Amino acid sequence: MNYKKHIQAAQGKLGILIPGLGAVSTTFIAGTLAARKGLGQPIGSITQMGKIRLGKRTENRNPAIHDFVPLASLNDLVFGGWDITPDNAWEAAMNAGVLDHALLADLKEEMETIQPMKAVFDHEFVKNLEGEHIKHEKTKMDSAKALIADIEKFKTENNCSRLVMIWCASTEIYVEQQAIHHDLLLFEKALENNHPAIAPSMMYAYAALKCGVPFVNGAPNLTCDVPAIVDLANELKVPIAGKDFKTGQTLMKTILGPGLKTRLIGIDGWFSTNILGNRDGKVLDDAGSFKTKEVSKLSVLESILEADLYPELYKEMYHKVRINYYPPKGDDKESWDNLDIFGWLGYKMQIKVNFLCKDSILAAPVVLDLALFIDLAHRAQMKGIQEWLSFYFKSPQTLPGLQPMHDIFLQKIKLENTLRHLMGENLINHLGLDYYEEEQ
Numbered sequence: 069m070n071y072k073k074h075i076q077a078a079q080g081k082l083g084i085l086i087p088g089l090g091a092v093s094t095t096f097i098a099g100t101l102a103a104r105k106g107l108g109q110p111i112g113s114i115t116q117m118g119k120i121r122l123g124k125r126t127e128n129r130n131p132a133i134h135d136f137v138p139l140a141s142l143n144d145l146v147f148g149g150w151d152i153t154p155d156n157a158w159e160a161a162m163n164a165g166v167l168d169h170a171l172l173a174d175l176k177e178e179m180e181t182i183q184p185m186k187a188v189f190d191h192e193f194v195k196n197l198e199g200e201h202i203k204h205e206k207t208k209m210d211s212a213k214a215l216i217a218d219i220e221k222f223k224t225e226n227n228c229s230r231l232v233m234i235w236c237a238s239t240e241i242y243v244e245q246q247a248i249h250h251d252l253l254l255f256e257k258a259l260e261n262n263h264p265a266i267a268p269s270m271m272y273a274y275a276a277l278k279c280g281v282p283f284v285n286g287a288p289n290l291t292c293d294v295p296a297i298v299d300l301a302n303e304l305k306v307p308i309a310g311k312d313f314k315t316g317q318t319l320m321k322t323i324l325g326p327g328l329k330t331r332l333i334g335i336d337g338w339f340s341t342n343i344l345g346n347r348d349g350k351v352l353d354d355a356g357s358f359k360t361k362e363v364s365k366l367s368v369l370e371s372i373l374e375a376d377l378y379p380e381l382y383k384e385m386y387h388k389v390r391i392n393y394y395p396p397k398g399d400d401k402e403s404w405d406n407l408d409i410f411g412w413l414g415y416k417m418q419i420k421v422n423f424l425c426k427d428s429i430l431a432a433p434v435v436l437d438l439a440l441f442i443d444l445a446h447r448a449q450m451k452g453i454q455e456w457l458s459f460y461f462k463s464p465q466t467l468p469g470l471q472p473m474h475d476i477f478l479q480k481i482k483l484e485n486t487l488r489h490l491m492g493e494n495l496i497n498h499l500g501l502d503y504y505e506e507e508q
């Protein structure tokens with residue numbers, strides 16, 4: 069039996085601060101408000117609908133996760149954010165075109181009050197967008213300080229007892245780690261000196277941590293995935309997690325990939341192509357932003373298949389990912405996967421997957437769960453990288469040198485065992501021999 073961790077109660081309001089009031093975040097906010105009013109069900113959310121098995125299978129103990137661990141209630145959530153356009157959350161949701169106008173009409177009053185604060189934005193990092201509603205500070209450190217002032221003001225004005233920040237803004241261009249990212253002092257100097265390798269998302273992460281606010285990165289940007297920010301999180305005892313919400317095609321890959329691997333079916337090639345027409349698609353039409361996304365998407369399969377251990381099955385696999393901006397699709401993304409696989413004696417077979425998905429509908433419950441779980445982690449005095457939240461990410465952040473786990477089923481076991489561990493319940497290893505030994 070593990071000991072039960074001391075977890076502070078989830079008392080008072082939890083403010084969820086979101087850089088980027090776009091398709092994902094407004095679908096999340098609207099859905100949460102709708103669930104709160106009984107206008108819709110939070111489908112896909114583990115914190116709202118998930119059950120967890122405790123003890124032996126014969127005990128039949130399967131409480132709801134929100135009854136098992138002390139999570140913030142939906143009624144205690146308050147939303148705020150920043151965007152480069154001044155549209156309020158209702159206008160942004162209408163523009164995103166994900167949710168029905170009839171549903172949004174019922175939520176108009178509450179969503180209109182969510183006015184974005186002026187963003188920290190740099191066109192160099194998102195080439196396909198122009199910022200109009202942005203801060204104009206002299207240095208990147210000044211920008212970070214302005215964000216800190218926003219965070220503090222929001223907390224006071226909304227009477228929040230706790231905050232979390234979750235990045236739902238556009239994908240930034242690919243940035244290689246450099247010396248300034250490796251050390252907190254160098255990083256802070258670089259903020260003062262307007263170093264070009266400090267992205268806006270890093271300033272948001274820095275500001276959040278300086279305020280003791282947990283930070284989650286929903287995009288594939290480097291952001292908090294650098295030693296300077298990890299050190300800051302550990303030093304200030306604040307949890308962080310990332311990166312890149314696992315939805316759509318990659319979700320399918322992490323469901324199919326482990327299945328094929330488990331049966332030791334070989335793969336010659338996996339070609340993935342996507343068309344999407346929302347603003348995210350427009351941003352990813354830029355080569356720099358696409359490169360960031362591509363790196364995040366490609367790493368998934370390599371880790372699941374362990375080609376070094378199974379060279380005859382996966383070493384030669386050709387893996388390609390394409391994303392194309394196609395405006396008529398709007399937020400309804402369509403993806404095609406062609407898998408060339410082989411089995412017994414090398415005989416070849418094919419699998420075709422045509423997924424007509426709504427990215428933001430898949431992302432919204434992920435945002436909700438991450439906000440509630442990272443707040444739980446903070447109240448349980450967990451700090452730094454929260455690998456147990458890998459379940460929700462395309463590129464889970466881990467300690468340097470530690471292979472991330474991409475298999476969604478292993479990730480789920482890890483998440484559930486972390487919750488059991490926090491609450492002093494036995495971990496479940498699925499051995500199950502004890503049932504038979506007791507019989508004899």
Ligand SMILES: NC(=O)c1ccc[n+]([C@@H]2O[C@H](COP(=O)([O-])OP(=O)(O)OC[C@H]3O[C@@H](n4cnc5c(N)ncnc54)[C@H](O)[C@@H]3O)[C@@H](O)[C@H]2O)c1
Nearest residue numbers: 088090091092151187237238239287313315347348427431
């Ligand atoms: N939709 C999904 O399923 C999914 C999955 C994984 C990751 N993501 C990532 O989540 C992010 C949001 O996706 P989306 O579909 O909502 O995109 P979106 O384009 O609809 O919204 C992004 C918003 O961020 C704003 N923005 C850009 N830079 C900003 C800055 N520096 N500060 C504040 N706001 C800024 C934009 O104006 C826009 O309103 C993207 O990075 C995307 O790659 C989405």
